[in-house]
Amino acid sequence: MLAALLIVFREVFEAGLIVGIVMAVTAGVPGRGLWVFGGVAAGVLGACVVALFTGGLSELFGGNGQEIFNASILGFAVLMLTWHNVWMARHGREMAAELRAAGEAVVEGSKSLAALGVVVAIAVLREGSEVVLFLYGVAAAQGGASIAMVFGGLIGLVLGSLVCLATYLGLVTIPTRYLFGVTSALIALLAAGMAAQAIAFLEQANILTALDETVWDTSWLLSDSSYLGRALHTLIGYVDQPTAMQLIVYAATLAVIVVLMKLFASPTAHRPHVAAAE
Amino acid sequence: MKFGRSIGLFALASLAAAAVVGPRIATADDTVTLSLTLKDHKFDPAEVHAPAGVPIEFHVKNQNGIVSEFESSDLHFEKIVPNGSEAVVHVRPQQPGRYNFYDDFHHETQGFLVVP
Numbered sequence: 001m002l003a004a005l006l007i008v009f010r011e012v013f014e015a016g017l018i019v020g021i022v023m024a025v026t027a028g029v030p031g032r033g034l035w036v037f038g039g040v041a042a043g044v045l046g047a048c049v050v051a052l053f054t055g056g057l058s059e060l061f062g063g064n065g066q067e068i069f070n071a072s073i074l075g076f077a078v079l080m081l082t083w084h085n086v087w088m089a090r091h092g093r094e095m096a097a098e099l100r101a102a103g104e105a106v107v108e109g110s111k112s113l114a115a116l117g118v119v120v121a122i123a124v125l126r127e128g129s130e131v132v133l134f135l136y137g138v139a140a141a142q143g144g145a146s147i148a149m150v151f152g153g154l155i156g157l158v159l160g161s162l163v164c165l166a167t168y169l170g171l172v173t174i175p176t177r178y179l180f181g182v183t184s185a186l187i188a189l190l191a192a193g194m195a196a197q198a199i200a201f202l203e204q205a206n207i208l209t210a211l212d213e214t215v216w217d218t219s220w221l222l223s224d225s226s227y228l229g230r231a232l233h234t235l236i237g238y239v240d241q242p243t244a245m246q247l248i249v250y251a252a253t254l255a256v257i258v259v260l261m262k263l264f265a266s267p268t269a270h271r272p273h274v275a276a277a278e
Numbered sequence: 279m280k281f282g283r284s285i286g287l288f289a290l291a292s293l294a295a296a297a298v299v300g301p302r303i304a305t306a307d308d309t310v311t312l313s314l315t316l317k318d319h320k321f322d323p324a325e326v327h328a329p330a331g332v333p334i335e336f337h338v339k340n341q342n343g344i345v346s347e348f349e350s351s352d353l354h355f356e357k358i359v360p361n362g363s364e365a366v367v368h369v370r371p372q373q374p375g376r377y378n379f380y381d382d383f384h385h386e387t388q389g390f391l392v393v394p
Binding site: 003007054055058059063064066067130133134136137140141200203204205206209212213214223224225239241243 | 333335344345346347351354355357358359360363364365366367368369370371382383385
């Protein structure tokens with residue numbers, strides 16, 4: 001039971017951090033519930049499909065199917081996050097000011113919601129497929145799902161969901177004036193971390209070997225397999241022994257997002273006039 | 279229109295990024311291959327050795343009868359190994375040390391890489 005609890009909690013916790021951020025980012029946008037829950041549902045379905053086809057997936061690309069699949073969906077999530085941030089830099093302030101009245105803004109806003117819905121689906125799919133494989137493995141070994149396993153899994157799911165809720169509630173206490181800046185920064189760091197993680201998968205598959213020396217080792221300070229290390233890994237891409245390539249890609253992703261946000265920033269956005277009462 | 283332009287810019291930015299960090303094909307003649315078998319939830323052998331400073335390639339056969347996840351937080355890899363299959367994992371060159379790897383789905387299954 002404990003094994004099921006721990007593994008379900010760990011994976012739900014990691015996906016939950018991302019879902020919590022997306023919930024906070026989209027707070028107050030009409031129709032966001034549908035996109036977030038749609039993303040979770042699509043992710044769960046995707047996790048089952050991926051788990052079902054793991055054997056076939058592994059054999060693709062000369063045995064590197066898993067790595068290429070993971071790197072690809074992470075790369076796609078990075079694009080979605082970047083697009084969201086750039087879109088928000090352009091329209092975020094108008095939206096905050098006129099959202100409730102303007103039907104058009106809601107339609108426009110749904111494009112950005114779709115991008116975040118995809119990010120949620122990818123996060124749930126990645127963590128969920130491990131849960132499905134693990135629970136399937138345990139069930140198969142026991143000749144069926146036991147009550148202890150189901151119970152452990154459910155407790156893990158509830159505890160993990162609490163992390164998601166805490167992330168969301170923590171973020172929405174930030175005053176609206178600062179929320180936009182904070183969430184933009186969080187999304188940019190999330191994207192940079194995912195890009196670096198995609199590089200790690202390509203390195204593991206030996207597709208990328210350039211600049212693969214370890215630059216520093218902070219595992220004595222904070223191991224990335226501890227819970228805090230895992231949380232920071234998910235949130236900002238913390239790695240205790242990054243390779244030079246991971247660091248370069250991390251920095252490049254951040255730089256590209258910041259430059260694009262500046263390039264596309266709404267011309268009226270240099271002095272925010274969002275109502276403080278909002 | 280703006281959407282199209284931003285997508286175009288993304289493509290450009292991604293291309294630029296790809297050009298900067300472009301992959302290099304590994305020569306890897308000095309790579310050390312380490313073969314392991316997972317059976318009865320044990321690694322065989324449970325301890326393997328590799329010289330320092332060379333790339334390492336793990337070949338793991340899963341004969342547990344059930345899916346496993348070959349993982350190491352010390353060596354930074356994770357890979358699902360379906361039952362009856364063999365997985366290959368590449369590890370960057372290591373400093374001397376003793377590194378732990380395990381089956382993340384069955385934590386009683388532990389093994390070590392020793393780099394003298």
